[in-house]
Amino acid sequence: MPPDRIDWFFKHPPLVFMFFGALAALSSYVSAMVSGWSALSKRFQFTGQFHGQSWPLRIARMRFFARYWLTVGADESGLYLSVFSLFRIAHPPLLISWSEVTVMPGYIDLIFKKRELRLGRQESIPLRISASLFERLRSSAGGAWPQESVMA
Numbered sequence: 001m002p003p004d005r006i007d008w009f010f011k012h013p014p015l016v017f018m019f020f021g022a023l024a025a026l027s028s029y030v031s032a033m034v035s036g037w038s039a040l041s042k043r044f045q046f047t048g049q050f051h052g053q054s055w056p057l058r059i060a061r062m063r064f065f066a067r068y069w070l071t072v073g074a075d076e077s078g079l080y081l082s083v084f085s086l087f088r089i090a091h092p093p094l095l096i097s098w099s100e101v102t103v104m105p106g107y108i109d110l111i112f113k114k115r116e117l118r119l120g121r122q123e124s125i126p127l128r129i130s131a132s133l134f135e136r137l138r139s140s141a142g143g144a145w146p147q148e149s150v151m152a
Contacts, residue, residue: 001099004146005114005141008038011138011140019107021093023119028088029090029091031066031091032090032091033090034060034063034064035063035064035066035068035125036062036063036066036081036123036125037051037062037066037090037092037094037120037125039120039123039125040094040096040119040120040123041091041092041094043100043105043120043122043123044094044095044096044100044119044120044149045092045093045094046080046092046093046094046095047093048095049094050073050075050080050082050093050095051075051081052073052074052075052076052077052109052140053073053075053136053140054071054072054073054080055071055075055085055133056071056106056118057069057070058070058072058074058129058130058133059129059130060081060127060128060129061126061127062125062126062127062128063125063126068083069083069084070082070084071084071133072137073128073140074136074137074140074141075125075140075141076098076141076142076143076144077095077097077098077144078093078095078096078100078101078144079094079096079098079101079117079119079137079141080093080094080095080098081093081094081096081127089136089150096119096120098141098144098145098146099121099146100119100120100121101117101118101119101146102117102118102121102124102146102149103117103145103146103147103148104116104117104118104126104149105148105149105150107131108128109128112130112131113130113131114128114130114131115128115129115131115134116128116129117129117134121141
């Protein structure tokens with residue numbers, strides 16, 4: 001980098017931080033749109049305090065290979081999803097009732113033991129999670145857990 005550009009950076013750090021902040025916010029908005037989070041938030045945005053069982057820092061994949069570190073929770077009312085607060089721009093917490101969740105049959109990855117849920121009857125956004133988290137969610141949902149879909 002030429003010396004005059006380096007000098008500019010040190011003379012205008014607030015502008016540089018604003019630029020990178022705006023870039024991060026834009027990236028978060030695009031991620032929300034691509035992954036399907038934005039579509040889900042229109043119907044399932046949750047503003048309360050979730051009191052069910054939850055597991056922080058779980059990896060989940062959504063549409064178009066979007067990957068998130070989430071707090072995932074479950075109780076008889078539904079599935080709770082929340083992005084780490086520093087990355088929450090355009091990603092409000094979600095609480096999706098079990099009647100809006102479809103359990104897809106079988107494993108989608110036999111090596112890493114992944115299972116898939118489809119979120120929202122209208123939206124049908126895939127959520128791919130580990131088999132162990134899947135079993136924890138099933139246990140916490142109790143009798144409200146949806147039947148496994150017969151679709152392949």
